Each structure stands twice: as structure tokens, then as C-alpha cells.
Amino acid sequence: MKEYTAIKELPYYEELDFYKKQKRIVLQNCGLIDPEKIDDYIEKKGYQAAAKAITQMKSKEIIEEVKKSGLRGRGGGGFPTGLKWQFAKDAEGEKKYIVCNADEGDPGAFMDRSLLEGDPHKLLEGMMIAAYAIDADEGYIYVRAEYPLAIRRLKKAISQAEELGLLGENIFGTEFNFKIHIKEGAGAFVCGEETALMASIEGKRGTPTSRPPYPAQSGLWGKPTNINNVETYANIPFIIDNGAEEFNKFGTENSSGTKVFALTGKIKNTGLVEVPMGLSLRDIIYDIGGGITDDKGFKAVQTGGPSGGCIPAEQLDLKIDYDSLKEIGAMMGSGGMVVMDEDTCMVDVARFFLTFTQSESCGKCTPCRLGTKRMLEILERITEGEGKKGDIEKLEQLGKVIKEASLCGLGQTAPNPVLTTIKYFRDEYEAHINDKKCPAGQCDALKGSYVIDEDHCIGCGQCKTVCPADAITGKKQKAHTIDPEACISCGACAEVCPVNAISN
Amino acid sequence: MKSFSELKEYQNEISEKKKNNQKIDDKPEIIIGMGTCGIAAGAKKIRNAVVDVVKEKNLDVKITETGCIGMCEKEPLMDIKMPGMERVTYGEIEESDVKRIINKHVFEKKIVKEFAIARILE
């Protein structure tokens, strides 16, 4: 291989497989500008959409443009943004608030984090336009405390914007005033739910409350409030700058624009991608993602984090948008996409996600607080080889009630990973329960003991050293053996064997 | 900013300043991806290595930071922008590779194939 190359032989970003099918609107500047220099942002026409909106447009026009664009909430709800703004605008009252939900609690999701760290001004600009549209003069960004770099860059961005008079009073010489505060979260996933988020900003315990009243009527401190996700606001400058029609050029009929996805899991090109709605899963996973690591078989992809569902191989050609995902029982969610291969145990995946939602439940309502606990207990029994007949049906019945009866989105979506894995991978559940076997070979309790291939064993003794159950015996340089009764199937021996002589 | 036009003027000023800087004193720029993903992959060490090399060779080079460009699999990422050349991205680099890349790219204008990923269309 030649050590050096001429620059003209190097591909452009747009030619790379990873970027070919992407359309970077929200992530336009990320990785290209210095997020701690406002000048970089302004040089790329930053804040000009806000200037246009504030000095040349009326609230009504802005809201109409956003409505026409078809932009839907990118936090997962998919509610039409223009309509949401309209409600807040129509609400009575002098004092209104703009809130940005930057809590991003889904495990494996880092779309918002990358935007906040890479291009914080884009969010500020989007919020400014929203505030002007609904007549708010104060805004809050609720960022999870686990994002210290994002918080630092946001604070810097806000102070730089204030210095230039882009935030504060009489912005662009108009009567419009707007100031933004940052409120750090305190480690609760449930505070990503809008009513719990507002309670947290108010200094109260972060638990959701029933709706109605909706935030647009009575939100922060009882005042009309518009809450949107980071990515939703980040789409606004483009829409105002280029018009709703430009935005509609991408996406599907009912889901226009792009979506940022966090590609993680057993995929070759992990990372953050922004694609037009309507691209298929195959495009994303194989073309952009480069396929499964080690070229193993694709099993499923989990979208929407712990609120979402598993999508199996049959649906690889599904054109993803809000509605198509809902139809198959999954959910767009905030954009997390965890790819799973043939070695993933789907029952264990369900158990993993339920462990998360169970520990994050706020505890207010019965179905979520106790229902997820009981569901988790059943799943734990199943993965430990103690599944009983009737467990799957119990999970289905309980999951259905939890979905119907819970107070907030956390409880209403917590059963999704369980219900979708049962729907598409029922055979795995049955194998665990009836045959006490884990088809993917993952669940420790169902693995059966490990075995040393005596012909290949070189007698180095490394397995014996690491075995936590003292199950391995053997003399130096002679083939070792594992006592199947003592073996706890942890797999530590297989991992350290230098000649791969140990298997399950 | 007291008006839309003031903002546009400011933007022009920045562009002009940039172009002028390039005419008078065209400095190479080394940009390191410092999003949390980059840092987790070792970007801070890369940055320190870059600073060391620059100091050692007494280079007149701008060192800046940027966010995540999305190719998290390839982090740590380091871009080099030489005057008159397009910006090139290197990825999956380690501390020990920094010196070689800077030597070859900054001094000899040669792209190190092993780590080069793509160039940016300006």
C-alpha cells in the first residue's frame, strides 16, 4: 500500500458511503465550526433566519410557515410543531415561556448532545424564532446534568449571544426581548416528560401530572408554555431561511424533513447520521452503517430506546417515518437506533430495557411503579431458566394494561420492548421457558457448562486461574478439564484461552 | 445587533477578515474533534500531542476544536487545513501517529493514506 497519496485521490465527504445518503440540515455545522466561537456561526449565515423572522415577519406568518413545513416534534411524540406553536400563541396571558427539552434520557441516544456540543447557536436561534412567534420573552433549556460539556458550551454560547445583543432586550432594534436560562437536570429519566420537566424547573419533585391542562394553556408556573425538543428547534432556522417548500422536498408525505439517528450496536459504522424521512432501514444499516460487525447476521434493530420496539429483518425495507413505524408497533422515539445481530438474546434485550424503565419510574402511578416491577420479575425468571408456562401470556396481559392505564409516556411505553420482542421473537421466549435454552447463547443460566477441547488445549492454565468457581483442573502442559457440575457458565475461561479451545 | 443589516455587515466583516488573514498571513489550521465521543476516544491526548509537536517544531499553526461530525467509529478525528489545499480529515489516530501526520502533511503537503478519510468541499 502506498504510504502517501495525492489529495485529489481522497474522496470528498459526500462521496463516502457513510455520508452519501445523508442530508445534513440540523447537523450542518457540527464538526466543521468551532462551537465556542460565535463568529464561526455568524459567518455561516447564523442568526440571519432569526433576524428575518423578527424584523420582517409577523407571528402568524412564522407559525404558518412552520405548519406548512410539516415539521413534527423530533423528541418522539411527532406532534405537528406549527400546531403546537399555534396553541401557545392563542393562549391568553401576557407572560409566556419557551422551553427546550434537552434531557435526552434514552440510553444510547446522543443526537441532542452532539448538536449542543457542536453547534449550540443553532438551538438558540431556533428558540428565539419560537419565542417571537408565540410572544414569549423568557426561555429555559433543560439539559441533563450528565452532559457537562454541552452545558459549558451552551453557557458560553448564550453569553456570547448576549454580548452581541442577539439575546436580551430590543433584539435587532425591535420591541422583542428574550433571555434564556439553563436548568440542569438531576439524573431522572422521567424528567424528559414535559410535565415532569416543568415541575423540575419549578423546583418541585419531578413527577408528571395529568393533561389537560396542556403546557400550551398552563405550563411553567401556570403560564402558557411551548416545549419542544432540541432537534425540533434546530430545524427552524432552515425553514425560515429557505421556506417550508424547501423543507418539504425531503421526507415523506406525512413526515417531512430529516431525522437524526444515533446508530449504535453491532454495526460497522457507528455514529450520528441525519437522513431524510422515508429512507429504508436497509439503507441506513447496510449502506450508511456498513452492515453488521464481523458480517454476522442481522437480527433486529431497536428504535426509540426503552420506549420503542424491536424491528425484525422482515421489515428491513420499511421506509421509516413516524406513521410507518407506529403501524408495525414500533416508534421513532428520539432517534436511537440499536442494531442487534444473531448473537443477541431478544429476551435479554427486553429485560435490559425494562430494568432501565423500572428503575426510572417516578413511582406516582400504580401500573408503572408496580406493573413494570412484576414484568421485570417475570423476565428475570425467564432469563435465569425459571420461566413458567403462562409467563408469556401474563407479560402480554400485564403489558397491555400498563400501556393503557399509566399516567405518563414512561409507563405507557415501557412495555413496548417486551411486547414487540414477544410479537416478533416469540420462539425465543418459548425456548427459554419450555426448553430452558437460550437460542442466541447469551443467558448465563441457560448456557450449559463450558467444555475444553482436549486436542487443542496446550495446558497453559490461564483458564484455571480465571475460573471464579474453581471448576477447572489440570496439570501444567497437560489438557485441562472443566467440571460441568461446578461450572457457572460465566465464559471467563473461553475469553482468556489463547488457542480458542473452550466452547459452550 | 440593532438591525438585520447590522448582522449581515458583521457577517461580511468576518468573511473579509478571514480572506484577508489568508492573504496576509495564511496560517495552517489543525482542527480536533472535541465532542464527548471524540474525547472518550482520546481526543484530549491527541490535542496535547498536537500542541507538543507544534511547540517542538516552532510551527505557526492555529489549533482549534470542533464538535462531532458524526463518524464516531473513526474518532479521534483530526483535520488539517493547509493554505491553498482543501481540508483533510484523519481518523482512528493515536498519540504516536500525530507527529508523523503533521510532519508529512504540514511540511511536505503529503496525505498519509493510512489515516486519511476524506476531504471537505469548501
Place this chain on the structure above:
Amino acid sequence: MVHVQKFVQLMQFLIEGGVQKLKEIIIDGNSYKFDPGQTVLEVARGNDIDIPTLCYSEHLSITGACRMCLVENKENGSLETACTLPARDGLEVETDNDKIYDARKTVLDLILSDHPMTCMTCEANGDCQLQDLAYQFDIEESSYGSKKEDRFELEERNSFIVYDPDKCILCGKCVRADSELQCSEAIEFSERGFKTKIAAAFDEGLGGEDSSCVFCGLCVENCPTAALSYKPARKKGREYELRKQRTTCGYCGVGCQVELNIKGNEVIKVDSVYEDTAPNPDGEMCVKGRFAYGFIDRPDRLKYPLIKRDGEFVESSWDEALDYIADNLSRIRDEHGGREIGALSSARCTNEENYIMQKFMRAVMKTNSVEHCARL
């Protein structure tokens, strides 16, 4: 706060009601009129339609936490809690069908899976909303198995109130009563999820150093189970063994209406009375009214007048006692002047009694030295 809400509702009703036709909501196929601001649950209860609840109280704000009052919204088939669903013209709901029954029973089943099955020795046996619902839904034991081990420690390091978190169903009525009626802000939900429990400051219990609990007992009063109970009443009898006696608390001039609970001849606890015309319409009380009934049976309680003769208190008649007082007070006033006499009155007396006291002291006893126990 609850009164303000009701006032606003009433004003709205008066303003709107006179001019327009009253709006109607459809429950189980029948139309019912409703007042603006009412919830489906309030309309249902006002029309004798039974919807089970655990966390609802007409004296407290609405929270929608227990999920027992689920009804089906016929517009979209979704289940919503009747206590939070606002009634509006044309809304159609069903209060009972298979889907609703299944959901309610599952919720109850879940609560029972985490509740000790110790009804035999429980203070709330026969007076427990959870028991009543289990009876109604025919649940003998939770389908998830009974609670085998206690998860928490019993909290009883004060003289008045016991909190058993294992029996707590986290309805939050105690927290709301404390915050909205008593306004002590002494207790709140702590931790989250399965580990949630009610706690006072720094989880040091109601009697803790930083606790602002004033032991009014409203929390116990509102608790649907025996999670909260009165310590002095422990083991003294269950609801169905007690005789009730309504009376007025004599400890101060407010005159709270209270209900004594009597077993045999002993008052063992004091419950609240709920009457709109009472000075304490939402069952409010203070620590004296709630717990200081011990004086009733104290052996050294004054039952008749006593006059000290030869260094010892001797029983006398009222006539004798009053003559003794009148003679001696007049003598002292005549011989030494009113200034030698002072009077000490009490908050336990009514305004009228205190008025007479000071009038008597000034006009008859010729003294200005009139004091009151509140100034001590």
C-alpha cells in the same frame, strides 16, 4: 385552596348557567347535566354512579395516581381517569365494561402484590378501602404472589403517629392533606419507583429534629389503609367495635367538631367530622383536639369543687365554693384594694367568657391585672 376552586366554579356557573342551556355529558348511555369545571367523577358521584377510587378525596386536590377510576372515552376508546377528565358538552364515557374491569382489577392485583396480607391483626381491618376493593373485585390473593417480606422498617419514633411503608399504597392523600389543609409541608414523596415512600425531613420521621409536623393527624385521617395509624390507639379496638360520639373540642375558642371513638368507657382515638358549616369543614384539627383526650380519664381530674382546709383540699359543694370565693375576693378588694388581685384567663374559654372575666375584674374587682394563657 379547595374552597377557592369551588367558589370560582360557583361563580362561573352562576354567570354562565342563567343564560345558556346547561351542557350535558353522556355516561353509560344516559345524559347528565354538569357544572362547568366538574370532572367526570364528580358528575358520576353526584348521580349515584359508582366508580372506585383510592387516591381521590373531595377535600383535596386531584392527582390521578392510583388509576382505579379509569373510564373509557368512547371517542377514541382510550382509558382515562375519571377524576382528571373534565366534563364537557358531548363527551361520552362508559364506566364499566370488560376492558375497564380488566384494567382496574390488574391495578388492584398489583397493589395487593406489594401489600402485607395481615388483615387479621391490622388496625384497619373492616375500615380499609383496599379490603373493600379486594372484596368487590374478588381477589383473595394477588396473582403475582403475596408480599412475603417487609421491604421497609416500621416508623414509630414519636408518640402519636405510626407509619408502615409496607402497607402504603402511595395514594399521596397524606401529603396533600398536610400540604393543602394543614400547610405544614412536613411530608413528601421520597426516592422513586419501587423504592418510593413517604418521608419527613431527612427521612428522620415525623418526630425528627427538622420535621415540621405538628401532629394534627390529618394524614392518618385521610389514609385509606393502615399505613398511617394512631399510636395511642394501637391494639385498642377496630372500627366496628367502637362507639362514636360527636362533640366540640374544648381546647380553644375555635370549637372544632370532633368525633370521639369509644370502647367501653374509654376514648381511644379522635376522628374528624366533615360538615360544611363546622369551623373545620375539611376535618382539620390540632394536636390537642386529636390526641389530648387523656384528661378525660385521669384520676386526678377535677370533678367537683375543692376547698383547701388545713393544708388539704376538701370536697365541697358549688354553693359553698362560690360563697367562699365571693366572700374572700370582696374582703381582699375592700381591705387591700383591687390592685392586690389579678386574673388569669384561658384560650380554652370562649370570647364571651373572656369578655365577662375582664369586665368583672375591672368593674367589680377594680383591677387592670387581667392576663391570658396565650401570653405566657
